[in-house]
Amino acid sequence: MTVDEQERTESPRSKRRMILDAAIDNFGGVGFEHTKWATIADEVGIGQTALYHYFESKVHCLLTIMSTELERSLERTRTVTAGVDDPGEKIRVAVAAAFDVTQREALQARILMSHQDLLVGERSSKREEAERQRARELVREIEHEWAGLIKAATTARRRRKDDQIVLARLMLGMINSVWRWYRPEGAHSLEEISGVVVDSCARLID
Amino acid sequence: MTVDEQERTESPRSKRRMILDAAIDNFGGVGFEHTKWATIADEVGIGQTALYHYFESKVHCLLTIMSTELERSLERTRTVTAGVDDPGEKIRVAVAAAFDVTQREALQARILMSHQDLLVGERSSKREEAERQRARELVREIEHEWAGLIKAATTARRRRKDDQIVLARLMLGMINSVWRWYRPEGAHSLEEISGVVVDSCARLID
Numbered sequence: 349m350t351v352d353e354q355e356r357t358e359s360p361r362s363k364r365r366m367i368l369d370a371a372i373d374n375f376g377g378v379g380f381e382h383t384k385w386a387t388i389a390d391e392v393g394i395g396q397t398a399l400y401h402y403f404e405s406k407v408h409c410l411l412t413i414m415s416t417e418l419e420r421s422l423e424r425t426r427t428v429t430a431g432v433d434d435p436g437e438k439i440r441v442a443v444a445a446a447f448d449v450t451q452r453e454a455l456q457a458r459i460l461m462s463h464q465d466l467l468v469g470e471r472s473s474k475r476e477e478a479e480r481q482r483a484r485e486l487v488r489e490i491e492h493e494w495a496g497l498i499k500a501a502t503t504a505r506r507r508r509k510d511d512q513i514v515l516a517r518l519m520l521g522m523i524n525s526v527w528r529w530y531r532p533e534g535a536h537s538l539e540e541i542s543g544v545v546v547d548s549c550a551r552l553i554d
Numbered sequence: 555m556t557v558d559e560q561e562r563t564e565s566p567r568s569k570r571r572m573i574l575d576a577a578i579d580n581f582g583g584v585g586f587e588h589t590k591w592a593t594i595a596d597e598v599g600i601g602q603t604a605l606y607h608y609f610e611s612k613v614h615c616l617l618t619i620m621s622t623e624l625e626r627s628l629e630r631t632r633t634v635t636a637g638v639d640d641p642g643e644k645i646r647v648a649v650a651a652a653f654d655v656t657q658r659e660a661l662q663a664r665i666l667m668s669h670q671d672l673l674v675g676e677r678s679s680k681r682e683e684a685e686r687q688r689a690r691e692l693v694r695e696i697e698h699e700w701a702g703l704i705k706a707a708t709t710a711r712r713r714r715k716d717d718q719i720v721l722a723r724l725m726l727g728m729i730n731s732v733w734r735w736y737r738p739e740g741a742h743s744l745e746e747i748s749g750v751v752v753d754s755c756a757r758l759i760d
Contacts, residue, residue: 379675462671464734469585514742514750517735518728525727528670536720544720551757 364402366392368416369452371409376455380410380463404475410463411471411479417456418486421446425493435501436550442497443549446523447542451532458527491516501553519549570608572598574622575658577615582661586616586669610681616669617677617685623662624692627652631699641707642756648703649755652729653748657738664733697722707759725755 370391374383385406389399403409428445429438449457467484471477494516502512526541576597580589591612595605609615634651635644655663673690677683700722708718732747 379671382675465585465668469588511750514747515754518731518751518754521731521734522724522728525724525731528727529723541720544717545724548721548724548758551760552754554757 363392363394367394367399367402367409368413372413372452372455372459375410375413375459380406380459404473407466407471408473408476408479410459411466411476411483413456414460414463414466415479415483415486417453417460418483418490420453421457422486422490422493425490429497435497436553439497439501439553440546440550442494443519443523443546444542447526447538447545449538454527454530454532454538457524458530461524461527491520494520498553515552519552522548569598569600573600573605573608573615574619578619578658578661578665581616581619581665586612586665610679613672613677614679614682614685616665617672617682617689619662620666620669620672621685621689621692623659623666624689624696626659627663628692628696628699631696635703641703642759645703645707645759646752646756648700649725649729649752650748653732653744653751655744660733660736660738660744663730664736667730667733697726700726704759721758725758728754 367388370388371383374387374391383406385399386396388409389396392399403412424445425442428441432438432441467480467487471480491513495512498515498519499512523545526545530536530538530541532538573594576594577589580593580597589612591605592602594615595602598605609618630651631648634647638644638647673686673693677686697719701718704721704725705718729751732751736742736744736747738744
């Protein structure tokens with residue numbers, strides 16, 4: 349059995365993952381608008397009818413990539429900060445972890461950034477709307493997670509509660525803005541950028 | 555002559571401005587996808603043929619809104635910093651000016667943020683591509699303007715030149731991220747948000 353054959357006979361769960369990976373590579377490469385739904389079906393080696401079983405539209409698939417990325421990032425933040433005691437250090441490891449990603453995760457983050465306006469308006473399709481709601485809920489959870497980290501690191505200065513949410517949004521806005529311009533072939537390595545962002549976020553709470 | 559009649563007989567230059575304003579209100583309100591090109595023509599009181607004379611497509615109009623907003627923001631930064639001597643104060647007034655905007659300018663900034671991925675891929679239409687190039691050039695100019703402000707404020711610490719561009723992008727990323735979530739009816743006033751962002755940007759260079 350070749351690797352290809354092996355992949356094609358795997359569980360529905362991993363088939364779904366294969367579709368998502370192919371979509372990430374295409375949406376992140378040539379862009380969402382220019383990606384043909386049929387190309388994804390071809391790359392994964394399934395018919396378009398089977399493809400529709402997993403995702404009812406290209407937008408449904410895009411929204412799923414977005415909520416999956418948000419979930420991954422929230423889980424990652426929780427995992428890396430769990431073992432750290434110092435509140436300032438918690439923020440530093442959380443920021444560093446945001447840039448400690450695979451190439452596909454970086455693409456996924458970029459897709460999330462480019463299509464955030466999709467989360468604003470209600471979808472007429474039920475499955476699309478469910479995925480949009482999930483993504484919005486995750487955005488709120490992430491903001492509260494970071495506001496909590498900031499609160500713990502700034503207790504002594506008695507920053508106002510409102511400021512913590514605003515500051516969390518600003519910090520996340522700064523971190524996520526990197527995905528707009530970072531390119532693997534660009535002038536700055538992700539490691540180099542990560543260093544500047546970790547230092548900048550530390551300055552925001554010191 | 556009523557105000558309405560007066561507007562309709564104004565110069566082509568102000569007719570263009572009226573189209574842009576109507577488009578900003580619609581794209582910023584119901585969204586670009588949901589705005590019908592015919593609605594803009596109706597609101598301005600011209601036929602669709604006349605509308606096409608100014609903008610050959612909805613995308614052409616959107617790209618023009620984006621480059622106009624970039625130009626406005628660059629000019630604003632230059633104007634408010636020109637009369638200030640202290641390098642740290644220059645950055646503070648530049649950040650504050652970014653939030654000292656009319657409601658329509660805030661919408662314009664939000665439209666720019668939501669459609670930045672439009673600046674990535676080449677357009678097949680000549681007029682669209684010219685406007686996209688103009689917008690990209692302005693993004694570069696803005697980044698260099700802010701990198702210059704940052705350089706002046708951090709000379710003593712001999713920050714590396716590369717870091718200045720990265721830091722400018724991070725600072726602009728933080729400032730611009732506000733337009734994603736700020737709503738006039740939201741929990742935080744623009745004045746309140748501005749205060750937190752000015753303080754945050756000052757911390758990044760101190």
